[in-house]
Amino acid sequence: MSVYSLKSSKGPLFPLRSILVFLIALFGFYVCYFSFNQITLESKDNLISGEEQLRTPCGRRAVPNELMQYVHFPKPASYNRGECACNPVRFFVIITMQRSGSGWFETLLNSHPNVSSNGEIFSIRKRRENASSILRTLDKLYNLDWHTSAAKNECTAAFGLKWMLNQGLMGHHKDIVNYLNKKGVMVIFLFRRNTLRRIISVLANDYDRKTKQLNGTHKSHVHSKEEAEILARFKPKLDVAALVPSIRNAEQSMADCLDHFSSTRHMILFYEDVIRDPNALSRVQEFLGVPVMRLFSRHVKIHTSPLPDLVDNWDDVNEELNGTEYAHFTDSADYVK
Numbered sequence: 001m002s003v004y005s006l007k008s009s010k011g012p013l014f015p016l017r018s019i020l021v022f023l024i025a026l027f028g029f030y031v032c033y034f035s036f037n038q039i040t041l042e043s044k045d046n047l048i049s050g051e052e053q054l055r056t057p058c059g060r061r062a063v064p065n066e067l068m069q070y071v072h073f074p075k076p077a078s079y080n081r082g083e084c085a086c087n088p089v090r091f092f093v094i095i096t097m098q099r100s101g102s103g104w105f106e107t108l109l110n111s112h113p114n115v116s117s118n119g120e121i122f123s124i125r126k127r128r129e130n131a132s133s134i135l136r137t138l139d140k141l142y143n144l145d146w147h148t149s150a151a152k153n154e155c156t157a158a159f160g161l162k163w164m165l166n167q168g169l170m171g172h173h174k175d176i177v178n179y180l181n182k183k184g185v186m187v188i189f190l191f192r193r194n195t196l197r198r199i200i201s202v203l204a205n206d207y208d209r210k211t212k213q214l215n216g217t218h219k220s221h222v223h224s225k226e227e228a229e230i231l232a233r234f235k236p237k238l239d240v241a242a243l244v245p246s247i248r249n250a251e252q253s254m255a256d257c258l259d260h261f262s263s264t265r266h267m268i269l270f271y272e273d274v275i276r277d278p279n280a281l282s283r284v285q286e287f288l289g290v291p292v293m294r295l296f297s298r299h300v301k302i303h304t305s306p307l308p309d310l311v312d313n314w315d316d317v318n319e320e321l322n323g324t325e326y327a328h329f330t331d332s333a334d335y336v337k
Contacts, residue, residue, distance in 0.1 A: 058086040067289075069184040070265065074159075076144040084155035090289050091142050091185040092117075092160035095169065095257060097250070099201035100192040101271035103221045106162055107297040108274075108281060110150050114157035114290045118148045121161050128168030131175040142183060158288040160185075165253055173260040180264050187266035188284065191254050194272065195247045196321070196329035200310055201303060203236035221299050228302045237312040240320045247326055 058073045071088045096102040109115045122128045127137045192198045212218045274280045285292045308314045
């Protein structure tokens with residue numbers, strides 16, 4: 001075999017080498033293309049993740065697990081909370097009875113820059129016609145779409161209302177309890193220990209509603225000593241025969257309320273305690289999760305005199321209660337600070 005024949009036998013290797021180089025180049029191109037796509041996809045994922053964080057930047061890291069359901073980040077339909085969107089809000093309701101100091105108590109809460117209590121929103125009958133209307137009203141309130149003079153700003157940290165027992169609360173208590181627990185609403189029970197004083201205040205307020213003693217205007221609460229003195233001049237005459245049953249009915253209503261709403265996260269507060277205990281309001285603020293500070297009110301108390309000076313037929317009232325479980329109501333010791 002000649003040398004030329006040996007060399008010619010190597011000829012077919014050239015196209016094989018070309019094919020091999022082409023395949024290697026193609027594989028390299030594929031690897032580079034795949035890697036580039038992976039980087040692009042990761043970048044897009046990171047961008048999307050960043051956008052998601054921008055849309056939902058709020059966290060509950062500083063909130064204990066047991067309180068997690070009571071911390072909210074509402075998104076009102078009527079305005080944008082803006083920079084306050086991540087300011088956590090706690091929902092609350094003050095459950096009380098007429099003439100139990102709730103008006104004064106609510107002004108104290110509203111003196112706090114981070115608290116908005118919106119009054120008796122269920123005093124309007126159509127809002128409490130049935131359970132559905134009640135829950136719709138509560139949804140609007142707790143979405144922060146409820147605008148009253150009590151509203152502070154978008155950074156409110158505690159938002160709620162005042163609710164009387166006779167404003168649909170007891171009649172629909174099962175639906176309301178379920179709503180409060182599901183929505184994470186905290187309850188403040190505010191009652192008055194001395195039911196006799198509450199009855200006197202109710203009668204005096206009813207009288208002024210009819211007579212309008214202050215220049216033809218009815219005022220349940222006053223802001224001056226002069227106005228308070230005018231309203232305090234009226235001394236109601238109590239129905240002695242109905243007095244003990246009235247006290248028992250009021251106390252039974254309070255007991256029933258506490259029983260119905262016992263499953264909620266709540267605190268029990270008495271008007272007399274707020275007056276006498278300097279730490280009572282601090283405990284309320286801690287319960288609501290707001291900074292503790294000194295609270296104030298412009299309300300001036302109307303009935304400051306001893307009980308014998310507030311009732312037209314005091315001797316009859318005193319005799320009726322003497323020897324009963326309510327005899328201590330005739331003593332002002334449970335009221336004086």
